Amino acid sequence: MRLPKLRELKEAVRAVVSPRFTTRFPAEPCIVPDRYRGKPEFDPDLCVGCGACVNVCPTKALTQVDEVNGDRSIRKITLRYDTCIFCGNCQDGCTTERGIELSNQWDLAGLDRESMAEVHEHELQLCEKCGAVIGTKKHLVWLYEKLGPLAYTNPSLLLAKNAALWKNGSGGNGSEGAKTPTEAAPKEMQTRDFMRILCPKCKCELNIRL
Ligand code: SF4
């Protein structure tokens, strides 16, 4: 019989008396380091629904769909964390810089892949002339606030901010601050269209024609 080498014996004795290197998960929670890359988390206050993170996601774990409906048009941003590789591109490319951040959540195992998705909804702003999607209402308001006085060069941003104020009840008598796409004006451009929320195409046409 081969006898164990001295080095192996030393390792065995050291392993018996030293603290363990593994955790007792799931009997005890496993605490990961602060910089651990776990499941991305949206911040509902700081995410404006612009979709920039969707464009930089390499695995299509983030997707977006615009559902245009007369009464309420919404953008749905879906995060599938079963296909996320925790690369952090979404966090790095976020327009507001804090709309999505990787968390320390790592225990994401499950038996049902369909439940490994979360959907975030944002109300869309449509062009009041042609009904095309401009972006989310929250994004337009964020742009207005970011631009400060420069926003006064863009009536659509001013009107979007105004509409948000009416909606939040700080606009006075409670009447609507913006027209819905169903109230869209006649097709031909008119001077009063300057005071509508327009998509870039309609704005360009308006500036050329009038
Ligand atoms: S961490 Fe990477 S893979 Fe996961 S959602 Fe963000 S960009 Fe996509």
Ligand code: SF4
């Ligand atoms: S880039 Fe940021 S603000 Fe835009 S949708 Fe993604 S998380 Fe939200």
